[in-house]
Amino acid sequence: MFEGVERYTYIDTRIGPLLLAGDGDSLHLLSFQSGSRVHHPRDGWRHDPQAFPEVRRQLDQYFTGRRKSFALPLVLSGTPFQNAVWTTLQTIPFGATTTYQKLAQRIGRPAAIRAVGAANGANPLPIIIPCHRVIGTNGSLTGFGGGIETKRFLLAHEGVGKETADLFQT
Structure with missing residues (x-):
């Protein structure tokens, strides 16, 4: 890698x-x-x-609140499955969240929830590829490579509160 x-x-x-x-x-x-x-x-x-x-x-x-998405040349060097997850993460809008289950459905692998979680955790470009926008099915802020407090900060920065999480529809 x-x-x-x-x-x-x-x-x-x-x-x-x-x-x-x-x-x-x-x-x-x-x-x-x-x-x-x-x-x-x-x-x-x-x-x-x-x-x-x-x-x-x-x-x-x-x-500083002046950008909601990124337009940068990126190199994704994961497996085809990881790259599919990471590419799909980039479609989650600023201020929205989705779940691992919905992400698995979205990539056409509905039974691969744990594998989606592992790929999400291996994301080499957090923030730019917004893995922080993926939450547990019950709305919990599950693990995050930068720490839960960082995930909480990023979601709050984007206007997502636990009680107001807007689940991105697949």
């Missing part, structure tokens, strides 16, 4: 520092620096403090 990554940088955001990594043209990885799914630079990656200016700009717009 993360083949083709040549450079990386860290940016400061309202939810703490984020690691950005990719090649000269596309983003391959966005990683929280707290929570259960922290990634660190690998051998051979070159630190470039000026890298990914468009990613920085769009994330800044998102965190």
Whole structure:
């Protein structure tokens, strides 16, 4: 995973520092620096403090409430199943949520709820590919690589409260 990554940088955001990594043209990885799914630079990656200016700009717009979706060149290097989940995650609108069950139905694999959850958890580009918009069937904020508090913050930032969760219809 993360083949083709040549450079990386860290940016400061309202939810703490984020690691950005990719090649000269596309983003391959966005990683929280707290929570259960922290990634660190690998051998051979070159630190470039000026890298990914468009990613920085769009994330800044998102965190200041001026952007609801991202238009960035991304590289998804998962399995075909993971890539299908990650592509479908990008269709969940800002301010809406869906469940793992509905996501499994949406990709045509209604019995693959746990596999959808695993793919969601392996998302290499959280926020940009909005895995935080997936919640439990009962409305609970299930696991999140950046931590539940970060997930809660992102959903609140998008105007989703637990009692007002707008389930995205499939």
